[in-house]
Amino acid sequence: MDEFVENLKRMKREGDSQAGKRPMTNKRKKIDLAGQTKKTEEKRKLKRKPESELKQRPEAQEAPERPRVIENKVKKKKPVERKTGPKKKRRKLSPEEIERRRKKRQKEQILEIIKFVLPVVIMAAIVFVFIFKTSPHMVDGDSMNPTLINGDKVIVTRTKQPERYDIITFDPPVDSDFQYVKRVIGMPGDAVWVNGTDLFINEGGNMPENIEETAANNLPDGTIKVTLSSKALEQMEQIDKIPENCYFVLGDNRTNSTDSRDFGLVGSSSIEGIVSFRYGPLSSIGWIS
Known part of the structure; x- marks a missing residue:
């Protein structure tokens, strides 16, 4: 027993002596750890705000109050009770009222039909007038100056029986x-x-008795004088009145027109129609007389 105790003491002494011989590596670690602690302390000081700022904003120090939690309680609304009275009875219509309503419905139906049919009829009439009763033309030449000039666009109404002028x-x-x-x-x-x-x-239709001896100032009222070509003269010498369905025509620009003075009368079968409207140019749009 004594020997065992002596051995323990000896081993302890040997261990202490060996510990004294080893280099102090932990000392360096302690120094490094101390340096790190100093740096962390400096950083903390920098992050800390001065007391003057804390005094200026006292509310920053106080912890915000937590909102009070209120349980959602929904009150159930009582259903509104509607007052239901006795249903009104429909009044029975008299025969006169029934007849009036029937006539009113008929009028409304007729008006609806008219609203639908009227535009169709108008369009059909326009198409009929412009396609079957009229035709467009463009004037070429100056024989009708100043009434119609070269390039005018006109509408001709088709008819075989024109009037004078x-x-x-x-x-x-x-x-x-x-x-x-x-x-x-x-x-x-x-x-x-x-x-x-x-x-x-x-x-x-008045003709003087002595034509050869009649002076120009003694001609009947409404008499027109023109000079004929030889071809037209042969035709006009044989008649004393213009026959039915024949017409004598002249250009408004008499000095530059080939007309009945050159070729004689015009038959109604050759007539297309009457120039009634000018649609071009835009500055001259209008009815022609």
Whole structure:
């Protein structure tokens, strides 16, 4: 027993002596740890706010109050009781009231039909008038100046019976690829007589007794005098009145127009219609007279 105790003491002494010989490596670690602790303390001091700022904002120190938690309690609304009275009985209509309502419904139906049909009828009428009763033309030449000038766009209403002074379009009795546009001067029944190469037309049908001796100032009222070409003269010498369905036409620009003075009368079968409206150019749009 004593020997065991002695051995323990000896081993302890040997261990202490060996511990004294080893290098102090832990000392360096302790120094490093101390340096780190100093740095962390400095950082903490920098992060800390000065007491002056804390005094200026006392509310920062105080912990915010927690909101009070209130349980959601929903009160159930009582259902509204509707007052239900006795149902009103429908009044029985009299025969007169029934008849009035029936007539009112009929009128409404008729108005609806008219609203639907009227635009269709108008469009059909326009199509009929413009396609079947009219045709567009463009004036080429200056024979109708100043009424119609070269390039005018006109609408011709188709008819075979023009009135005096109407402007008409027709197929001329000469070789031409175009229709002519002239003004009607002589109508069926007008008196005509020739003196030399001069033709006299009187719209009243009055003819002087002595044509060769009648002076120009003694002509009947409404008499028109024109000079004929040889071709037209052959035709007009044989008649004393313009026949039915025949017309004597002249251009408004008499000095630059080929008309009845050159080719004679125009038959109604050659007439296309009356120039009624000008739609171009825009500055000259309007009815033509």
